[in-house]
Amino acid sequence: MNILLTSAGRRTYMVEYFQKAIEPYGGEVFALNSDINAPALWKADHFEVCPLIYDPSYANFLFDYCQSNQIELVVPLYDIELPVLSRLKSKFLKNNIRILVGEEWLTEMANDKWLTQNFLHKHNFSTVPCFLSLEAFVDSYRQNEISFPVYVKPRWGMGSLSLYKAENLEELKFFFGLVKKEVRRGTLRFESQKDFESSVIIQAVLPGQEFGLDIINDLEGNYCNTIVKKKLGMRSGETDCAITIRHEILSLLGQKLASITKHPGNIDADVFLDGDEAYVLELNPRFGGGYPFSHRAGVNLPEAIVSWCLEINVPKNTLDYNEGVLSMKGIEMIDRHD
Structure with missing residues (x-):
């Protein structure tokens, strides 16, 4: 089983997580990006420079690339590609290629901040x-x-x-x-x-403390867990430092969202907590920039995803986490090996 990460960008850690997850089964991790200098390309086992997501040739390029390299799982890592890939997933699945993406309505809603707030209001979440x-x-x-x-x-x-x-x-x-x-x-x-x-x-501008949630479902959309992280630092709109905590209100919020969206894999949610009132700011139905903090705390969603694809039982502790793990992102230098 080979895995493809699209729009891999700077997420070298995602390449490494999936490499470790697929290694016992003899698979490899491929990566795509439109820029050859994207660091994650040079961590992957194989990579290709691809057309931009809105290029008319992108869909055919992606399909041909997957078939040529025996790709069985496609993991998108960039917001704007999600609606495009959600429209392709049925065709790909008929050819035994699973794209880890939610339904089209979910990806369109999550990319649109106005539609996101309307969706949240409709389902009785506190909104911005x-x-x-x-x-x-x-x-x-x-x-x-x-x-x-x-x-x-x-x-x-x-x-x-x-x-x-x-x-x-x-x-x-x-x-x-x-x-x-x-x-x-x-x-x-x-x-x-x-x-x-x-x-x-x-x-x-919302009051209170900001938290990040990794809301995890299995590949059929069944709820598994919510990992709660208190954000301690931000950089360029992405979590830079965080600590994992247990919080009943936020965990129940994650479970409610998961039951509505039925998404496969992860939803990254940004939430502000003011007293007991939780305001949902944004939803990203993909591996978000906050996932590494969950991984450091003991969660291994890439391993679970590989196991689900291979119809292998996933132990409960694979998606559980340790409380009080404080971690931060650093900078890693990557060499090109042309």
Whole structure:
């Protein structure tokens, strides 16, 4: 069994996790990225530089690459590829290639911050006040329904790309226009073509402490566990330092989300806790940047995924974690071996 990581980027640790998981079965880890200097490529057993996800040739390239290299599992690692791959997974599965991705409705919702908050509100989760226009925000502001500061960001965004904090109305108007320009010119222009006029979102700044959740289901969408991490440091929109904790409210929140989404594998959720009130900010139905903290605490989701694919029993402790594990990310130098 061979495994392919798409949009591998800088996630060298994901390559290593899957290499260890598949080694007992004689498999190898392949990696794709559109940039040959992506560090994770050079950690993989084999790699290829691929077309961009929105290139018309991408789907055929991916299918041919999988068949040529006896790939049986595709693990996507980048938000914007998830909707594209969700539309391909039925075709691939008919050819014995499993793509670890949720249903199309889930990937489209999770990539769209406005749809995410609507989904959460529909299912009675506490949500973040959001606005798609300056006019809507100003109306609420004048009625004392919201106050500054607020965040201005792309509606279809990721990480900290084009994220700004506005302290007053003058700054808000400036950042709103700036984000719209950056969206039009940058890498997010493809997603934003769906509704460019509503491609910028204004979000309230949430109170309380931020937590990251790894919400794990098996490949059939059955709930397994929620790993709770208290975020202690952030860098470029990604968790940089965290400690694992036990928290009943957040664990139950994860279980409720899992029962609704029925996703395979992992959902990475960002949650703010203010007293006993948990506000869900974002959902990422993939291995997120916070997963290594769960792995360091004893979880081995790559091993579980390989076992599920091979129809091998997964011991309960494979997805359990140790409380109080504080870890942080470092920087690793990678050499090219052309």
